[in-house]
Amino acid sequence: MSVETDDDRLAMFEDWGVAATLASGASITGIFDDKYLGLDANGMLVEADSPILFCRSLDVSAQSITHGTVLTINGTAYTVRTVKPDGSGMSQVVLSDG
Numbered sequence: 001m002s003v004e005t006d007d008d009r010l011a012m013f014e015d016w017g018v019a020a021t022l023a024s025g026a027s028i029t030g031i032f033d034d035k036y037l038g039l040d041a042n043g044m045l046v047e048a049d050s051p052i053l054f055c056r057s058l059d060v061s062a063q064s065i066t067h068g069t070v071l072t073i074n075g076t077a078y079t080v081r082t083v084k085p086d087g088s089g090m091s092q093v094v095l096s097d098g
Contacts, residue, residue: 009056009089020053020071026063030055030093032073051078053093060091071095 010029017029034051053073060083065071069080071093078095085091 004089006056006058006089009058013055018073020055020073022063022065022072023070024063028055028059028063028065030059050081051095051097053078053095055091055093057085057089057091060085060093065093 013029013031016031018032019027019029020032021027030053032051032053051073053071059065065080065083067080067082071078071080076097078097081094081096083091083093
């Protein structure tokens with residue numbers, strides 16, 4: 001069980017959040033990370049570029065964001081690959097370009 005409220009979670013995005021706009025024109029706010037990811041898998045380097053939007057699970061469900069949903073962030077369109085709720089009221093929305 002989480003200690004924060006949804007309003008507490010939303011307040012966190014006031015300083016670091018960006019808007020992600022859906023095709024419907026609705027938007028949600030989250031922390032966007034589009035950095036390179038390099039993982040060491042038993043001595044073998046696995047490289048990936050997987051943008052992620054960290055946002056409230058409430059917003060994800062309210063906007064019906066699922067696999068295949070298109071979000072526009074900072075002028076670039078991304079397609080949702082998967083949504084990973086963390087059980088504390090937040091979700092990682094894993095994206096791909098285009």
